[in-house]
Amino acid sequence: MRSHIKTLATTALCLALSGMAYADPAEDALDIETEAGSMSIVTSAPAAAHLDGALTTVYSGWLFRDPDTRDMERDDFDNPAMVYVDLGLDKWNEPMGKNGESCASCHNGPESMKGLRATTPRVSADGKLQIMEDLINGCVTERMGLEAWGLTSGDMKNMLALIAVQSRGEVVNVAIDGPAAEFYAKGKEIYYTRYGQLEMSCANCHEDNAGNYIRADHLSQGQVSGFPVYRLKDAALVTAQQRFVGCVRDTRAETFKAGSEEFKALELYVASRGNGLGIEGVGVRH
Numbered sequence: 001m002r003s004h005i006k007t008l009a010t011t012a013l014c015l016a017l018s019g020m021a022y023a024d025p026a027e028d029a030l031d032i033e034t035e036a037g038s039m040s041i042v043t044s045a046p047a048a049a050h051l052d053g054a055l056t057t058v059y060s061g062w063l064f065r066d067p068d069t070r071d072m073e074r075d076d077f078d079n080p081a082m083v084y085v086d087l088g089l090d091k092w093n094e095p096m097g098k099n100g101e102s103c104a105s106c107h108n109g110p111e112s113m114k115g116l117r118a119t120t121p122r123v124s125a126d127g128k129l130q131i132m133e134d135l136i137n138g139c140v141t142e143r144m145g146l147e148a149w150g151l152t153s154g155d156m157k158n159m160l161a162l163i164a165v166q167s168r169g170e171v172v173n174v175a176i177d178g179p180a181a182e183f184y185a186k187g188k189e190i191y192y193t194r195y196g197q198l199e200m201s202c203a204n205c206h207e208d209n210a211g212n213y214i215r216a217d218h219l220s221q222g223q224v225s226g227f228p229v230y231r232l233k234d235a236a237l238v239t240a241q242q243r244f245v246g247c248v249r250d251t252r253a254e255t256f257k258a259g260s261e262e263f264k265a266l267e268l269y270v271a272s273r274g275n276g277l278g279i280e281g282v283g284v285r286h
């Protein structure tokens with residue numbers, strides 16, 4: 001019975017994939033109107049050498065979205081995520097630590113975080129793999145004496161958005177060698193492992209079928225350079241970790257949790273697949 005269900009589900013998915021045509025990513029350029037002027041974002045680039053030919057060109061997920069969705073990201077005034085960036089800035093300035101510290105007391109303005117988003121996840125001096133959420137929670141707990149923020153809490157997501165925006169336009173350059181090598185290998189293994197009743201890996205959808213339609217959805221390469229993103233469907237910010245949970249759930253698998261060692265390694269690996277793409281700050285997706 002179980003295998004019968006699996007066969008049906010796999011067949012349905014194959015039909016969904018093959019029933020609709022391949023479509024190239026849009027030929028479009030992303031220039032964002034910001035308060036400080038116009039800013040160009042790299043949305044396609046030659047694939048990094050470490051991808052070993054698995055992809056020739058890497059593309060932002062933005063190029064796979066419809067024109068209306070793409071337009072919302074062209075102007076901060078139209079980007080619904082900017083409200084959350086502002087909330088992140090309020091939090092940044094709030095004296096909330098045990099001794100009344102705010103993030104700003106030690107870091108000054110959020111522009112002190114410029115560049116960070118383009119180089120995370122990264123490995124700490126004591127050999128731990130850290131996603132941005134870990135860096136933030138390190139200060140929240142150890143330097144401010146507070147309870148850690150939930151990885152998908154409003155405070156965390158708003159702060160991720162605020163910090164990401166500081167690196168907007170910078171090019172992803174995540175390290176995969178040295179102390180990062182073991183995490184890279186682990187993430188890569190997860191990326192190519194088939195999970196769930198549908199027995200599908202990340203690569204089955206985002207490498208083998210990028211450009212194809214799955215149901216009515218134009219499959220991208222599953223890059224994280226736009227994250228956190230504002231998802232119109234959820235009317236909320238979504239982190240890369242949350243997106244991984246959602247994608248694995250769609251294969252009807254038991255999923256790893258947001259913030260698990262597995263998904264942190266996966267985020268490092270997926271981020272490195274986008275080395276060369278521009279950080280979008282806060283992308284807009286459907």
Ligand code: HEC
Pocket residue numbers: 060061062064191200201202203204205206214217218219220221222223224226229240243244247248250251266270285
């Ligand atoms: C059954 C097919 C399928 C599988 C398997 C799958 N995804 Fe996805 N994924 C989608 C669809 C559909 C979307 C939404 C359209 C798009 O951006 O590709 C998506 C979106 C994404 C995005 C957002 C991209 C953006 O720019 O907004 C990321 C990141 C992502 N997937 C990563 C993963 C990872 C990592 C895995 C493996 C754990 C995975 N996906 C497995 C179908 C899949």
Ligand code: HEC
Pocket residue numbers: 092097101102103104105106107113116135136139140143144159163
């Ligand atoms: C008591 C001082 C203090 C406070 C308060 C504080 N931090 Fe930090 N933070 C540090 C120090 C020290 C470091 C490590 C050295 C560095 O990178 O600046 C650090 C590092 C970081 C990093 C990694 C930066 C990098 O470039 O490696 C992030 C992200 C960060 N803090 C975010 C925050 C946020 C968000 C808040 C408020 C919720 C906050 N910090 C509050 C002192 C503080």
